[in-house]
Amino acid sequence: MKILADQNMPLVEEYFSDIGNVVRFDGRNLSPEAVRDADVLLVRSVTPVNAELLKQAVKLKFVGTATIGIDHVDTELLSQRQIAFSSAPGCNAIAVAEYVISTLFAFSQELNEPLSGKKIGIIGLGNIGECLRHKLAALDVELLLCDPVRHEQGSLDEHIDIDTLLTEADIITCHVPLVKTGAHATKHLLSEKRLAKLKPGTIVVNASRGDVIDNQALLHLMQRGLGLELALDVWENEPNIALDLLPFVRFASVHIAGHTLEGKARGTEMLYQALSRLVGFQPDKTLTQFLPNPALDKCTISNEFEMTDLGRLVHLIYDVRRDDGLLRRNITTKGFDYLRKNYPVRREFSTLAVECNTLQASTLAQLGFTTRPI
Ligand SMILES: NC(=O)c1ccc[n+]([C@@H]2O[C@H](COP(=O)([O-])OP(=O)(O)OC[C@H]3O[C@@H](n4cnc5c(N)ncnc54)[C@H](O)[C@@H]3O)[C@@H](O)[C@H]2O)c1
């Protein structure tokens, strides 16, 4: 069985070589010829899986994307052609939620404003939005939630409509899929009209898809003095992003919010399980076999540690400013994709065991750290 896999997907040989022969490809440059004799195609978000790519793929029986976003996959075509499909829902929810937490503490430090008391609006309450909601509940903040899809399904009573959220929130963070049509379309959800109405100083974080915010409208409004505080991980037209937007963005990164070692590896593992089910293979490999020990594995905090120190602990594991610096120093010389491919190792909060007292333990555990009694 020939298994074609994106070169940026970790651990494919480790997981899949008992099932078939793994051949790697560059996700931005996959040709229909290369897919012709593949039985299995494993992609990331940068490869459009459509009629053109699959026109010669007569043997293909499984397509997997190691992502939650599926806007790059023509799922209708796959079902018409009876090609099984699997994504990796939730694989990187912790990673993206931790990117947001790191970003919020970085804003708090740089603007010299505590997070406590802030109104934080979460748009999209799926795997990521719910994970973030749980972590943020450990902090002294007020949450405003918007997910009309779940509200209509009866699973989110707290839903408020987006325009109310946008006028009330001090901080807005987007976690919706990219949907181009329909009653709940998200393309340009933050349109020029909506952006123009935001309070000056509102913090806007986008780690969903670039098209969810109208980037050109954002640029023009910022140039005209709309004083938003921006953190953008995703951009319209990746990898050729609007570089003139960069001076207005406090924390900029190259679509890596989900790229913890654990998040990427879970994506591969979920596809391994899905393909195993399809071909009747008994999966016998698990993530813990493959993840290396973290460089920072334990620390002790004293009774003097307070809520105001939480940001320093978070940034010990991941500080979004590292990624912002990498982008600004290298984007014009090395480019967006190079930075994604060579992303430095990032681990999740749970890899740090914090020795602390019982009061501190409940907050830290809710944020995602492992805790041990002092
Ligand atoms: N930056 C990154 O590295 C990164 C990583 C993972 C996911 N993502 C993006 O984030 C998105 C969300 O991820 P997830 O795992 O939470 O997905 P999910 O499918 O679990 O959740 C998405 C939620 O958004 C809601 N939603 C849909 N339309 C909406 C609208 N118009 N307004 C408000 N809510 C709406 C859905 O009801 C759902 O609850 C993905 O689709 C992907 O595009 C980006």
Ligand SMILES: O=C(O)[C@H](O)[C@H](O)COP(=O)(O)O
């Ligand atoms: O949708 C997702 O899950 C993410 O956007 C994904 O993790 C990041 O993109 P990729 O590394 O697959 O290009």
